[in-house]
Every structure is written in C-alpha cells, then in structure tokens.
Amino acid sequence: MAPQTSLFQVFLRLRPPMQQNQNAAKAPTEPWLLVEQPTPKIQDNEDDIQKSHPTHVTLQPPNDSRKRAIERFGFTKVFHEEASQLDVFEEIAAVENIQNVLKNGRDGLIATLGVTGSGKSHTILGTKSQRGLTQMSLDVLYRSIGSNIRRPCHPELPTDVQLLESLQACDPSDANIIPATTFLENVYSDGDRARFSRAQTPMAGIGSRAQTPLMVGPSSPVPGSFPMSPGLSFLSTPRDSFATARSSFASDATVKSPGSTRLPRPRRLCRATENTVTTIHKQSLSTVEEDVPQKEPLHQASKANVWERLSPKKKHAKKSLMQDTYPMHNTRRPPMPRPSAFAHEPDMASYATSINPQYDYVVLVSMYEVYNDRIFDLLSSTPSGGPAMSTRQGVALQKGLMRRPLLFKNTEMSPDRKVVAGLKKIVCSNYDEAMMVLETGLTERRVAGTGSNSVSSRSHGFFCIEVKKKIRGNDYAGHHLNPWSGGTLSIVDLAGSERARNAKTTGSTLAEAGKINESLMYLGQCLQVQSDCQQHGTKPIVPFRQCKLTELLFSNSFPSSSDPSHYRPPQKAVMVVTADPSGDFNATSQILRYSALAREVTVPRIPSVTEAMGALKPAGHSGRNTPMDMPPNYFSAQELEQARHEIDRLAEECNALVVRLTEEEIKRTEAELRLQASEEKMIVQEQEVREECWQEMETMLEIEKGRWRAAFENERFNSQEYMDEKLEILEKNVSFDIHEDKEPDGHVEDLERENEVLRAKLAAMEQEMQTRSPTKKKTVPKTPAKKVSKVVLEETHSTNILQNPFLVSLKEMEKQVIVLQPSSNVDEEPARLSEISPRKLTLRGSAVRTSAMTSSSQEEMLPPQTPGTGKKKTRKLTTRKWEVDDDIF
Ligand SMILES: Nc1ncnc2c1ncn2[C@@H]1O[C@H](COP(=O)(O)OP(=O)(O)OP(=O)(O)O)[C@@H](O)[C@H]1O
Numbered sequence: 006m007a008p009q010t011s012l013f014q015v016f017l018r019l020r021p022p023m024q025q026n027q028n029a030a031k032a033p034t035e036p037w038l039l040v041e042q043p044t045p046k047i048q049d050n051e052d053d054i055q056k057s058h059p060t061h062v063t064l065q066p067p068n069d070s071r072k073r074a075i076e077r078f079g080f081t082k083v084f085h086e087e088a089s090q091l092d093v094f095e096e097i098a099a100v101e102n103i104q105n106v107l108k109n110g111r112d113g114l115i116a117t118l119g120v121t122g123s124g125k126s127h128t129i130l131g132t133k134s135q136r137g138l139t140q141m142s143l144d145v146l147y148r149s150i151g152s153n154i155r156r157p158c159h160p161e162l163p164t165d166v167q168l169l170e171s172l173q174a175c176d177p178s179d180a181n182i183i184p185a186t187t188f189l190e191n192v193y194s195d196g197d198r199a200r201f202s203r204a205q206t207p208m209a210g211i212g213s214r215a216q217t218p219l220m221v222g223p224s225s226p227v228p229g230s231f232p233m234s235p236g237l238s239f240l241s242t243p244r245d246s247f248a249t250a251r252s253s254f255a256s257d258a259t260v261k262s263p264g265s266t267r268l269p270r271p272r273r274l275c276r277a278t279e280n281t282v283t284t285i286h287k288q289s290l291s292t293v294e295e296d297v298p299q300k301e302p303l304h305q306a307s308k309a310n311v312w313e314r315l316s317p318k319k320k321h322a323k324k325s326l327m328q329d330t331y332p333m334h335n336t337r338r339p340p341m342p343r344p345s346a347f348a349h350e351p352d353m354a355s356y357a358t359s360i361n362p363q364y365d366y367v368v369l370v371s372m373y374e375v376y377n378d379r380i381f382d383l384l385s386s387t388p389s390g391g392p393a394m395s396t397r398q399g400v401a402l403q404k405g406l407m408r409r410p411l412l413f414k415n416t417e418m419s420p421d422r423k424v425v426a427g428l429k430k431i432v433c434s435n436y437d438e439a440m441m442v443l444e445t446g447l448t449e450r451r452v453a454g455t456g457s458n459s460v461s462s463r464s465h466g467f468f469c470i471e472v473k474k475k476i477r478g479n480d481y482a483g484h485h486l487n488p489w490s491g492g493t494l495s496i497v498d499l500a501g502s503e504r505a506r507n508a509k510t511t512g513s514t515l516a517e518a519g520k521i522n523e524s525l526m527y528l529g530q531c532l533q534v535q536s537d538c539q540q541h542g543t544k545p546i547v548p549f550r551q552c553k554l555t556e557l558l559f560s561n562s563f564p565s566s567s568d569p570s571h572y573r574p575p576q577k578a579v580m581v582v583t584a585d586p587s588g589d590f591n592a593t594s595q596i597l598r599y600s601a602l603a604r605e606v607t608v609p610r611i612p613s614v615t616e617a618m619g620a621l622k623p624a625g626h627s628g629r630n631t632p633m634d635m636p637p638n639y640f641s642a643q644e645l646e647q648a649r650h651e652i653d654r655l656a657e658e659c660n661a662l663v664v665r666l667t668e669e670e671i672k673r674t675e676a677e678l679r680l681q682a683s684e685e686k687m688i689v690q691e692q693e694v695r696e697e698c699w700q701e702m703e704t705m706l707e708i709e710k711g712r713w714r715a716a717f718e719n720e721r722f723n724s725q726e727y728m729d730e731k732l733e734i735l736e737k738n739v740s741f742d743i744h745e746d747k748e749p750d751g752h753v754e755d756l757e758r759e760n761e762v763l764r765a766k767l768a769a770m771e772q773e774m775q776t777r778s779p780t781k782k783k784t785v786p787k788t789p790a791k792k793v794s795k796v797v798l799e800e801t802h803s804t805n806i807l808q809n810p811f812l813v814s815l816k817e818m819e820k821q822v823i824v825l826q827p828s829s830n831v832d833e834e835p836a837r838l839s840e841i842s843p844r845k846l847t848l849r850g851s852a853v854r855t856s857a858m859t860s861s862s863q864e865e866m867l868p869p870q871t872p873g874t875g876k877k878k879t880r881k882l883t884t885r886k887w888e889v890d891d892d893i894f
Contacts, residue, residue, distance in 0.1 A: 012535050012547065012559065012562045012575075012578060013116075013532065013535065013562075013578045013579065013580040014081045014097070014578070014579050014580070015080050015081055015532075015580045015582060015600055015601065015602050016080055016081050016082050016083070016084065016093075016096070016097055016579065016580070016581045016582065017062060017078075017080040017082075017083045017084065017581075017582045017583075017584060017597075017601075018083075018084040018088065018093060018124065018128060018581050018582070018583050018584070019038070019040070019083070019084060019085060019086045019088075019583075019584055019585075019586055020086065020123050020124040020127075020583060020584065020585045020586075020588075021086040021087070022086075022585075022587050035065075035067065036065075036586060036587075037064060037065050037066065037067050037586070037590050038062055038063075038064055038065075038584065038586040038593070039062065039063045039064075039065060040059050040061075040062050040083055040085060041059055041060075041061040041062065041063060041077075042059055043057045043058065043059045043060065045057070058082040058083060058084065058096060059082070059083045059085075060079055060080055060081070060082060060083060061077055061078065061079050061080070061083070062077070062078050062080070062083055062597070063075060063076070063077050063078075064076040064077070064078065064590075064593075064594050064597065066590065066594075067590055074606050074663065074664065074666075074667030074668075075606075076594065076597075076598070076604065076605070076606055077604070077605040077606075078597045078598075078601035078603065078604050079601055079602050079603030079604070080582070080601060080602060081602065082096055082097075084096070086586070089135075089351070090128070090131060090135045090136060090137060090138070090141070090351065091141070091351040093128060093138065093581065094138055094141045094142075094351075097115065097138075097579045097581060098579070099115065099138060099141065099142055099145075099579075100145060100356050100358060101577070102115065102142075102494060102577055102579070103142060103145050103146055103149065103358060103494060104358050105492065105577055106146075106470075106472050106491070106492040106493065106494050107146070107149060107150075107358065107360055107366075107472055107474075107492075108360070108361070109492070109574070110474075110490055110491050110492040110573075111492050111573075111574045111576070111577060112492045112493050112494070112495070112561055112573075112576035112577070113492070113493075113494040113495070113576060113577050113578075113579075114494075114495045114496075114497065114558065114561070114576050114577070114578040114579065115129075115138055115142075115494070115495070115496045115497070115578075115579045115581070116496075116497035116498075116499060116558065116578070116579070116580050116581070117129055117497070117498055117499060117580075117581045117582075117583055118499050118525070118528070118580055118581070118582050118583070118596065118600060119499075119501055119502075119582055119583035119584055119596055120501050120502055120583075120584070120585065120588060120589060120592040120593055120596055121461055121500075121501030121502065122461070122501065122585065122588070123501065123583040123584055123585045123588065123593075124583040124585070125462070125498055125499060125501060125581075125583050126462055126498050127583075128581055128583060129466075129468075129496055129497075129498040130447070130498065131348055132348070133348060134348055134350060135348055135350055135351070136348045136349070136350065136351065138496060139443065139468055139496045140347070140348065140440065140443075141351070141353055141356075142470065142494060142496065143436055143439050143440065143443075143470060144353040144436055145353050145356045145357060145358070146368065146470065146472065146494075147368070147435060147436045147439070148353065148354065148356075148357035149357045149358045149359070149360055150360060150366045150368070150472075151357075151360075153360060153362065153364060153365060153366050153477075154365075154366050154367070154368070154434060154435075155168055155365045155366065155367050156168075156184075156432070156434035157169050157184040157432050157434075158184045158186045158187070158434075168367070168432075169182055169183070169184070169432070171488075171489065172367060172369070172432070172473065172489055174488075175473070175488045175489040175490075176418075176430070177416055177417075177418035177419035177422075177424055178416060178419065178424040178425060178426050178427070178428060179416055179426050179427050180369075180371070180427065180428045180429065180430040181385070181427070181428070181429045181430070182369065182430045182431075182432060183429065183430075183431060183432070184431070184432045184434075185370075185431050185432060185433045185434065185438040185439070185441070185442055186438070188384070188429075188431045188442060188445075189341065189438075189441055189442070189445070192445055193341045341441070341445075342440070342441050342444035342445065344437040344440065344441070347437070347440050361474075363476055363477055364474040364475065364476060364477060365474065365475055365476075365477045366472060366473070366474045367432060367472070367473045367474075367489065368432070368433050368434075368439065368470060368471070368472055368473075369430040369431065369432055369433070369469075369470075369471040369472075369473065370430070370431045370433050370439050370442050370443065370468075370469070370470060370471075371384065371428045371429065371430045371431070371469045371471065372384050372442075372443070372446035372447075372466070372467065372468050372469065373411065373425060373428060373466075373467050373469075374449075374450055374451065374464035374465060374466050374467065375464060375465040375467070375524070375553050375554050375557065376451055376463065376464035376465075376517075376520075377517065377520045377689075378520060378524065378552055378553050378554075379410035379553065380410055380411045380412070380413060380425055380553060380557075381409075381410055381411065381464075382411055382427075382428050382429055383446035383447070383449040383450055383466070384428075384429040384431060384442065384445070384446050384449075385428075385429040411425050411426060411427050411428065412425075412426050412427070413425050413426075413553060413556060413557060413560075414426055422560075422561070422573065423556070423560050425557075430471065439470075443468065446468075447466075450462065450464060450466055451463040451464045451517075461500075461501065462498060462499075462500045462501070463500060463517045463521070464500055464517075465497065465498070465499045465500050465521075465524070465554055466497065466498040466499075467495055467496075467497050467557065468495070468496045468497075468498075469493050469494070469495045469496075470493065470494045470495075470496070471491065471492075471493040471494075472491045472492060472493070472494075473489040473490065473491040474489065474490065474491050475488065475489045475490065497558070499525070499528075499554075500517075500521040500525075501521070502521065502522050502525045502592060502595075502596065518685060519682065519684075519685020519686050519688060519689050520685075520686070520689060522678070522681065522682045522685060523552070523682045523683075523685070523686055524552045524553070524554040524555070525554075526678065526679065526682050527548075527551040527552045527554070527555050528554060528555050528558065529595075529596075529599030529600070530548060530551070530599070531547045531548060531549050531555050531558075531559060532580075532599050532600050533599045534546065534547050534548065535547065535602075536599075536601060536602050536603065536604065547559055547562070549562075558578075561575065561576040562575050562576055562578060563575055580600065582596060582597070582600045584596065584597065591674060594674075595674060595675070595678060598671070606664070606667060606668070606671075
C-alpha cells in the first residue's frame with residue numbers, strides 16, 4: 006500500500022470502549038465508524054484471510070438535521086478494537102525498523118496521532134500489565150545485541166572510561182553522554198530535587214498512566230524478586246533504594262538476555278494512594294502560587310497592590326502563567342522505578358533479530374518533549390552550565406524550576422542534518438537500566454487532567470533509542486579511524502488534539518491546547534500534502550518548517566544529499582492514528598481527513614423517484630389519494646415519462662448540491678478549527694506579551710531604581726567630599742599668611758639702614774644729654790661692645806593698625822624702646838619682647854622681627870654724625886603691608 010511518495014506509513018488503531026462506558030446505562034448510539042472487511046484475494050488461504058487486516062473505514066455521520074456525506078478513508082492497515090499491543094507491534098513492522106537501525110544505521114520513527122484520550126500513550130507506553138511499543142522495541146533491541154553490548158560501568162568490571170570519551174567524540178549533537186548508573190544515582194540521591202510524576206495530575210483517577218506499573222510505589226513482597234521490602238520503599242532513603250537497585254543490576258548482569266528473567270507482577274496502585282497523590286499535587290499547586298511572590302520580598306507590597314487591582318479574569322490568566330512558568334513540582338519524589346514493577350508481557354523472545362557479531366554495540370537513551378513549540382530535555386531537569394542568577398528566570402533556572410529549551414540546529418559535526426543539540430544521552434547497558442531511565446524521564450513530562458482524559462499529555466514526547474556500533478578489536482586505535490556509527494529509533498507520543506468545550510480546559514491548559522492544536526494543524530497540512538501527492542503521483546513538497554514538531558518529524562524524511570560520503574537514507578516512518586469510535590465525531594473525522602492516505606467522499610444514494618414509485622405498493626384503503634389510487638389512465642404515459650425525467654433531473658441536481666454542501670461543510674469545519682486554533686494562539690500570545698511587558702517593566706523599574714540609587718550615592722559622596730575640602734581649607738588657613746616683600750634681603754637692608762639712622766640719632770641725643778648736664782659729663786666710650794636689639798614693625802596700608810590692639814601695644818612698646826633707650830637698661834628690652842612667642846605673633850596677625858646687631862657692626866654701618874647737632878628726632882615707618890587671605894572667609 007505504501008507507495009514511493011509516502012513519507013509515513015499510516016495505520017489506524019481503534020480504541021475499545023472504556024470499562025465504565027460499557028457499564029453505564031447509556032442509550033446505544035448508532036456506530037459512525039465502520040471498518041470495511043478486507044476483500045480476500047484468490048490466492049489467500051484460510052489463515053491469510055483471518056490474519057489480514059482491513060485497510061478502509063467509512064465514516065457515517067450521525068443522523069442529525071445536517072445531511073452530511075459519507076467519507077471513506079484508506080490506511081496502510083486498520084486495527085480493530087480487539088487488536089493487542091503485540092498485533093500493533095508486529096503489523097507496523099517495528100522489528101524491521103529495529104533491524105534497519107541495528108544493521109544499516111537507518112533511522113526509524115514511530116509516532117501516534119489522535120484525539121485526546123484515543124489511546125496514543127497506551128499504544129506507545131502500554132499499561133501496568135501490557136508493554137507499549139517503546140518497551141517492546143527496547144526488549145527486542147537488547148535481546149538482539151545480547152553479549153555484544155559495551156557498557157561503561159559494570160559492578161564486576163573496571164569502568165570503561167574510554168568508551169564514554171570515544172562516544173562523546175563521535176556525537177554530532179554536543180550531547181552530554183553519561184552512564185545510566187551515574188544518571189540514576191544523581192537523580193535519586195539528590196535530596197532537593199523534586200520531581201513531578203505523571204501520576205500526580207489534578208484529576209488523577211481511573212484508568213490512564215496513573216495506574217501504570219512503572220509508577221507503582223508499594224508492591225507485595227515476592228520472595229527472590231527484590232531484596233528491599235517494597236512496603237518500605239517510600240520510606241527508604243533514595244540512596245538506599247539506589248543501592249538496592251544496584252544490587253539488582255549486579256544480579257541482572259549475569260542474565261544475558263535482559264527480559265528472560267521472570268519478575269513478579271506489580272500490585273495495582275490502590276485508590277487510596279491515588280487520592281493521596283492528588284492531594285499532594287493540589288497542595289503543591291497552591292504552594293507554587295503562594296511561593297512565587299515571596300521570591301522577591303522587596304516587591305511584595307507593591308506586587309500585592311498590583312495583584313489586588315487585577316480583575317478576576319486577569320488574576321486567573323496570571324496564575325495560569327505562573328503555573329506555566331514555574332511548573333508544578335512536588336516536594337516528594339516518587340521512589341526509584343524498580344525492575345520488578347515493569348510489565349513483561351508480551352514476551353518478545355521470538356522477535357530478537359540477528360546482528361553482526363564483529364561489532365560492539367552501545368545503546369543511548371535520550372528523551373525530550375516539545376512544549377509550546379520549544380524543546381525541553383526530559384532527562385536534565387536541573388540545568389547545566391549555571392544560568393545567571395540576576396534575573397528571575399535565572400534564579401528559577403538555577404533552582405531547577407524552569408528548564409532551558411534546546412535548539413534543533415545544524416552543528417559542526419552535522420552540517421547537513423539538524424539535531425537537537427545539548428541533550429543528555431544515557432548509556433544503558435541493559436533493558437532494566439533503559440526502562441528506569443525512561444520512567445525517570447516520564448516523571449518530567451508535562452501532563453494534566455482534562456475533561457477528556459484524566460492524565461492527558463500536554464506535550465509531544467520524543468523517546469530516542471540510539472544504537473551505536475563499531476568494529477570490535479581496534480577500538481582504542483582512535484575514534485577518527487574507527488568511529489561509532491549507527492541509527493536512532495524515535496518513538497513519539499504526540500499530544501492529543503482537543504476541543505476546549507469538550508476538554509473543559511481553562512487558563513494555561515487551554516493555552517497549551519491551543520499550541521497543541523496549532524502544531525497538529527501544521528502536521529495535518531504536511532500529511533495532507535503527502536496524501537494529495539500520493540493520489541496525484543507527484544513528489545511531495547512538505548511545508549514542515551512551520552513549527553518544531555513538524556521539523557522534528559519530517560526533517561529526517563529526505564535523503565541527505567550534500568555529501569555523498571555521508572549519505573544517510575531517509576528515515577522509515579510509521580504513524581499510528583488512534584481513534585475512539587464512540588468519541589467525538591467531528592474531532593475524529595478531522596484527524597482522519599488529514600492523516601488518511603486516501604480519502605473518498607460519497608453522497609448517500611437517494612433512490613430515484615421512479616424506483617420509489619415502482620416500489621410503492623397499493624395503499625389499499627388508506628383513504629388517501631396516491632398516484633396508485635388513481636385510475637390507470639388518469640395520467641398519460643407520456644406525462645408520466647416527463648415527470649420521471651424531471652424528477653430524475655431534480656434528484657441529480659439535489660445530489661450535486663448535497664456533495665457541494667458536504668464539501669462546504671468540511672471546509673467550514675476546517676475553517677472553524679483554524680479559527681479556534683488561531684483564537685487560542687492569540688490568547689497565548691496575549692498572555693506571553695503581558696508577561697513580557699510585566700517582566701520588562703520590572704526590569705526597567707530595577708534599572709531606574711539602580712540609576713537613582715547611584716545618583717544619590719554620587720551626590721552624597723560629592724557633598725561629603727566638598728565638606729571635607731572646606732574643612733581642610735579652614736584648617737589650613739586658620740593662620741594668616743604673611744607675605745614678605747618680594748625681596749626680603751633688600752628690605753632687611755633698608756631696615757638695617759633705618760636702624761642705623763635711628764641709632765645715630767640716639768647717639769646724638771645721648772651726646773646732647775651729656776653736653777647739657779655738666780655734672781654728668783663723661784667721656785663717651787668710643788666703641789662700646791654693646792648689643793642692641795630693635796623691633797621693626799611692618800604693616801600694610803590695607804590694615805588699620807589702630808584697630809588691632811596687639812599691634813597698638815607693639816607700637817607702644819616700640820615707642821617706649823625708642824624713648825627709654827637712653828636712660829634704661831637696654832638689655833631688658835629684648836627680654837620683654839622675647840616673652841611674646843613667634844607663634845603668638847603669627848596667630849595674631851603680626852610678624853615680629855627681632856634683629857640683634859652688634860655695636861661694632863652698627864658703628865660700621867653708621868653714617869658720620871656731627872656731634873651736638875640739635876636735629877629733631879624723627880622715626881620713619883617703612884611701608885607696611887598686611888594681607889589677609891579672602892578664602893578663609
Ligand atoms: N487499545 C486500548 N485498549 C485498552 N485501553 C485503552 C486502549 N487505548 C486507550 N485505552 C485507555 O484509554 C485511556 C486514555 O488513553 P491514553 O491516555 O493513551 O490517551 P491519549 O490519546 O494518550 O490521550 P492524551 O492525548 O490526552 O494524552 C487510558 O485509560 C487507556 O488505558
């Protein structure tokens with residue numbers, strides 16, 4: 006059935022009615038989805054006919070006022086409600102996909118698509134008792150590889166460090182490759198990391214993944230199954246549980262084929278446990294809401310006001326956004342998944358495929374989800390690389406509340422093919438390790454309870470099993486010579502499309518639904534191109550770059566052609582469309598319309614009027630006049646013939662109109678869906694814009710606050726400095742600066758000269774005194790070796806000397822010196838003057854110069870004097886200059 010142009014093989018799986026639906030006393034509704042039985046071929050025997058699967062379904066619109074057309078859809082195969090997980094695994098050729106990965110390194114993709122609650126996760130991940138496609142594929146893979154697996158760590162072998170190095174060197178996606186034991190130890194021994202389980206959804210209830218064995222906590226003790234008491238598993242420390250798991254690894258390591266050990270079945274998760282889990286989750290929700298404002302106590306008051314002012318609608322939107330930004334995390338971590346709790350049915354022993362024994366194999370498991378069109382690693386909830394703590398997002402990232410989105414891009418080692426860069430890839434040595442990693446990753450996946458599904462996937466989950474191989478022996482010769490090569494089997498559990506009305510979603514869940522529907526609409530467009538091309542036999546040009554989901558699903562669907570030496574064949578892709586035949590007709594028909602490989606629209610055949618007339622029996626004695634009651638010759642044959650033609654024509658016209666109407670209705674439904682998707686997209690965008698504005702405003706406020714704070718500090722510092730400078734100046738200038746004359750030496754000479762003159766006058770006066778008093782007539786010693794001290798005062802014109810009492814006193818003193826000098830003991834004067842300390846003189850704004858001169862020098866300097874000349878004694882004051890520094894005042 007799958008032609009050359011097909012990028013995906015598309016299978017349809019019908020979901021059986023739910024248990025409670027069967028029991029419910031519900032009015033039986035007419036089935037609207039009918040599976041066409043396959044037409045047996047001539048060469049088919051009885052067995053073939055029984056085994057053969059139908060390929061077409063008919064969609065019979067429910068009987069309502071609208072006369073809708075019947076649609077027929079063709080798929081690669083259709084699985085009935087009774088089809089088992091193993092049937093699906095076999096028929097979608099999953100083993101062939103695994104062989105491709107193991108032998109040829111060709112990538113494989115298995116995805117499920119459908120309306121919410123139609124059984125996608127059930128198909129991919131199974132239930133507590135039945136494995137899903139992921140578990141079955143992993144089991145087949147490990148069984149096939151057997152002892153050719155290379156493990157980085159083994160309890161009984163030395164750690165193979167070079168294995169990780171060589172894997173890392175060959176990885177094109179810049180992945181962080183770590184062994185499963187290290188990963189599990191990190192996850193379950195880290196005390197403060199909280200993990201949110203799929204089981205902990207607000208509406209956790211009946212059915213769904215909440216009951217999967219992989220989440221089961223306590224289970225009945227079965228001798229020999231697991232050394233730890235299962236009842237105490239919740240109470241045991243994570244390290245204990247890890248040690249226990251390690252010991253189980255050790256015992257499992259001896260088992261060559263991982264699935265061959267029969268482990269006991271897990272006990273069902275009881276309702277009480279579910280309720281407890283639900284309560285815890287709700288508490289955690291409210292904690293998140295209340296905690297977020299407490300993160301920034303500085304803004305708490307203002308935020309509280311802002312919060313109060315918000316309308317209830319806005320409050321709701323904000324709350325939803327907060328839940329979205331800070332996803333729900335529980336303080337309690339679910340216990341480490343235990344191998345004894347994994348489902349072991351169906352047995353896959355017979356599906357193991359052969360491998361090349363010359364090769365060593367390594368299996369790397371990675372998981373990521375596409376949420377709101379962004380890619381998040383499910384195995385590294387704690388971001389690596391230490392984000393900046395300055396922003397709110399940085400703090401949240403640091404605390405592990407938010408996860409950093411990854412990029413789907415070309416890398417240095419992968420120039421012609423995009424890869425999800427920076428993923429964490431876990432090297433799993435056996436099936437149990439891979440399952441534990443898978444379960445750990447699933448606890449990180451976003452789920453929510455909706456009106457349609459109690460545990461509804463809110464993101465598109467990608468589980469990647471990467472198989473690397475290289476020739477055994479010269480493995481350490483250098484990874485460039487003998488690099489690891491291989492392929493990846495990606496198993497994808499898409500989120501379900503849903504109608505907000507049916508799912509009763511609000512807030513962030515509604516916004517998520519908008520994103521989900523939008524991405525599924527793009528996926529539908531891509532698949533539609535495929536089916537159109539298939540019908541017209543043309544090469545499909547798929548518009549897959551419209552969103553992350555379609556990019557991830559389709560970018561590998563085309564052969565890489567840029568470098569022939571690195572040629573990669575296109576992936577082998579399988580899409581399993583799930584549908585609930587008793588679910589929502591419109592949503593299901595929409596999914597079928599774009600996913601089906603072939604589609605036909607047929608109009609319900611209206612029996613022609615002539616046939617109807619012919620089929621009419623005589624009305625008997627009904628009392629009404631019908632054409633049959635008329636006498637045979639009432640209408641002529643010609644008239645009847647004309648009427649028949651007219652009726653046939655009208656019937657044809659009517660049919661054509663019905664077809665047109667049907668087409669229009671389909672178009673209208675599509676347009677409605679698009680409108681709904683764009684409305685939801687707008688809501689999301691509006692919320693995003695609001696959040697962005699909010700954050701921007703907060704950032705701006707912070708910046709502005711910082712600016713003002715800096716300016717204030719600066720101002721304070723400046724004024725402080727200014728005051729300090731002022732004080733310093735005051736301290737410095739508390740004494741007056743006395744400016745001596747520019748040429749002090751010359752001035753001194755002047756003064757000395759003046760002194761000489763004065764001295765001469767004094768001598769003359771003494772002589773005169775002697776001559777006037779004959780009794781005291783004495784001969785004057787010619788050269789008395791006497792010391793004479795003189796005081797010279799200088800003052801500026803600008804200073805009024807009379808206003809300064811000290812200067813006045815000095816002046817008086819000088820007068821006294823001059824007046825008393827002849828009669829008093831001249832030696833006493835210097836002593837009196839010396840009592841005034843130079844410091845005092847300086848402080849009081851005067852300068853005192855004391856000059857001691859010997860009489861001999863005086864005599865040398867004295868001009869020749871005529872004794873007895875009666876000249877009047879005069880005293881000449883030199884130019885006095887006092888300057889006061891203005892700055893002081
Ligand atoms: N083939 C099946 N047989 C038995 N039970 C099924 C089958 N398919 C689905 N179910 C049950 O239907 C319920 C919903 O299925 P599931 O969670 O797989 O839906 P979904 O399509 O993944 O929904 P969503 O898109 O919301 O995540 C589950 O309880 C699941 O066990």
